[in-house]
Amino acid sequence: MNIGEASKAGGVSQRMIRHYEQIGLIPEPVRRDSGYRDYGEQDVHRLRFIANARDLGFSVPEIKTLLDLWANRERASAEVKNLALRHIDELDEKIARLETMRDTLRNLARHCHGDERPDCPILHGLAADPASLSKGD
Numbered sequence: 001m002n003i004g005e006a007s008k009a010g011g012v013s014q015r016m017i018r019h020y021e022q023i024g025l026i027p028e029p030v031r032r033d034s035g036y037r038d039y040g041e042q043d044v045h046r047l048r049f050i051a052n053a054r055d056l057g058f059s060v061p062e063i064k065t066l067l068d069l070w071a072n073r074e075r076a077s078a079e080v081k082n083l084a085l086r087h088i089d090e091l092d093e094k095i096a097r098l099e100t101m102r103d104t105l106r107n108l109a110r111h112c113h114g115d116e117r118p119d120c121p122i123l124h125g126l127a128a129d130p131a132s133l134s135k136g137d
Contacts, residue, residue: 006039010047017047025050025063058087104133 007014020026026046029037049070053063065083069075104125111121125133 001039001044003037003039006037006044006047009044011051012047020047020050023060025060025067056087057091062087108133 001009003014003017007017010017012020017026021028026043029039029043032038046067049067050063053066058066062083066080069080069083105122108122108125113119
């Protein structure tokens, strides 16, 4: 199948397929006599794997590791689980940072009158020392 068909079947844009080839997440496909890429079902399956891993927030190096583990039928599932658990810990840290950001912005917005006055606590907060932002009041 051509790159457009592989893109639709794998749920990944053509641009991302080319990018994944360049960074080694998928092997460069065979070329037809015309020079066009020719993808097979295994390529599409790999693209879906990558897309699912990206949707779960795994980084490119982590996806490379997951692909290696996926291909290695001799690997222990404990390796995969440990990688997933480390990723969960990273997600928990990101969630905590995002919640702090949301709470800080909510606090700044709560103190802004949102009227015709030029005084704006949101802008003052953004210009403040970062340590004072998260304190709220």
